[in-house]
Amino acid sequence: MDRGPPSLEPAAAAPGTSGRCVIAPVRAVLRLRRRVCVLRKRRLLQPGGGPDVGTGTPRPGCSSPALRADADQPQFFTFDGPAELSSRTPRKRRRRSRLVLYPETSRKYRPRVEHRSRAQRCLLLLVAIVGFQVLNAIENLDDNAQRYDLDGLEKALQRAVFGQPAAVARIVALMRDYLATHVHSRPLLLALHGPSGVGKSHVGRLLARHFRAVLEDDGALVLQYHARHHCPEARAAQDCREELARRVADVVARAEAEEKTPLLVLDDVELMPRPLLDELHGFLQPQRPHHFHNAIYVLLSGAGGAEVTRFVLQNASRALPLRPDGARGAQAEAARADEDLRASLQALLSRGHPLWEAAAVVPFLLLDKRDVVSCFRDEMAGEGFFPDQARAERLAAQLSFYQVAGREFAVTGCKQVVATVNLL
Structure with missing residues (x-):
């Protein structure tokens, strides 16, 4: 080689x-x-x-x-011969796939997830539980308010109490708000004030009768305390205080066991000694057991009667008392006057004792002549006499009235109606 x-x-x-x-x-x-x-x-x-x-x-x-x-020779190096190069099949060029374009109006969907998150299911379950609890709470509030039949109470008061539409509406509204739930942070204290004979004691008796009926109780959940009868002047104030504390504690304890709201009506509060007022004020304190906060106290007092009388006589030309059938402007004027009277009356009573600072004061206004006539007709019907309008007007004319701005207001209200009808 x-x-x-x-x-x-x-x-x-x-x-x-x-x-x-x-x-x-x-x-x-x-x-x-x-x-x-x-x-x-x-x-x-x-x-x-x-x-x-x-x-x-x-x-x-x-x-x-x-x-x-x-x-003319090939311009690349290879170990194959020229004959092999010429007989080789040229390689096809691979075509690139085009992009798939979607129209703008079409809806695009995300790929479906095969496995759903457990946290999402837990969240849905939590939302369902919270919604059920809220619905159940609303139904419980309605059930708790319906137990006391406040609509029936309002109708009974409007039918039996004359000349006090604003006072009746305020009492029912305060009770409706309070009885909407069973758990409270403080008791409801209603203070009904006004001169003699305007219907304070009558409202107290109607409230006690209604609560005894709706609570289906023999009187253990409704307490009626009369200062003139239960704590006379000869009795020691400390003994009266201990007795009142014991009776109130028994009522609220039994009401807590039965999950009900008791009613405590205290009449002639202006005659109570100061130790009893201090004991009542102690029932409102937050350090008391929680069952003391679930109660309704109704104080009936003639204190502030002179202030109510003066206010009504000075505003006799205004739309007093507030009546549902009056004009809208007259009702608004009467509502403002009633609010001013409540503010002045509460300020006057708070200077005597701090008990009234936490009370919802409800003033009872003087009764005009037509309200006294209605009292006579109602008493005559109750005693078995025919409620004749002319006869009732003649009996009402025997009473004393304040005559101011063309209106007549009874001095003693309906106080003497019962005695006068008994003479018939």
Whole structure:
């Protein structure tokens, strides 16, 4: 085999080990390079040969005129022959897929999640529980208020109490708000004040009768305390205080056991000694047990009667008392007058004892002549007499009246009606 022209090796290096280690690799590289050049020249000189890769020119150190003359040869290096290159099937170019475009009006949906989060289910369950509790609480409030039949109480008071529409409406409204729930932070204290004969004691008796009926109790949850009867002047005030504390404690304890709201009506409060007022004021304190806060106290007193009388006579030309059948302007005027009277009356009573600072004061106004006539007709019907209008007017004319601004107000109200009808 022909190994090509003799190699032109470099001159021998200087003797020594270091020079020998450097020259030997260089010689090997040169021999390999010359051998590669010889093989390329032989291959390109054959028929169908071509230049070197890409550029059509031989590698440096292997230049040849024959290589530059053939410009039609393939411009890439391969070990396949020309016949094999021509018979090879050209590779197809892979087409890129186009993007799928959606119209703007179409709705796009997110991919469906296979596994739903447990936290979402817990949240839905919590919302359902809270909604059920709120609905149940609202129903319980309605049930608690319906137990006391406040609509029936309002109708009974409007039918039996004459000349006090504003007082009746305020009493029922305060009770309706208080009885909407069973748990309270403080008791409800109603203070009914006015001159004699305007219907305070009558309202107290109606309230006690109604609560005994709706609570289905023999009287253990309704307490009626008359200062003139239960604590006369001859009895020691401390004994009255202890007795009142014991009776109130028994009532509220039994009401707490039965989950009901008791009613405590105290009449002639203006005659109570100060120790009893202090005991009543102690029932309102927050340090008391919680069952003392779930109760309704109704104080009936003639204190402030002179203030109510003066106020009504000074404002006789205004729309007093407030009547549901009056004009809208007259009702608004009467409502403002009633609010002013409550404020002045509460300020007057609070100077005597701090008990009235926490009370809801309800003033009872003077009765005009037609209200007294209605009292006579009602009492006559109750005693078995025919309630004749003319006869009732003649009986009412025997009483004393204040005559102011063309109106007549009874001095003693309906106080003498019962005694006068008993003389018939």
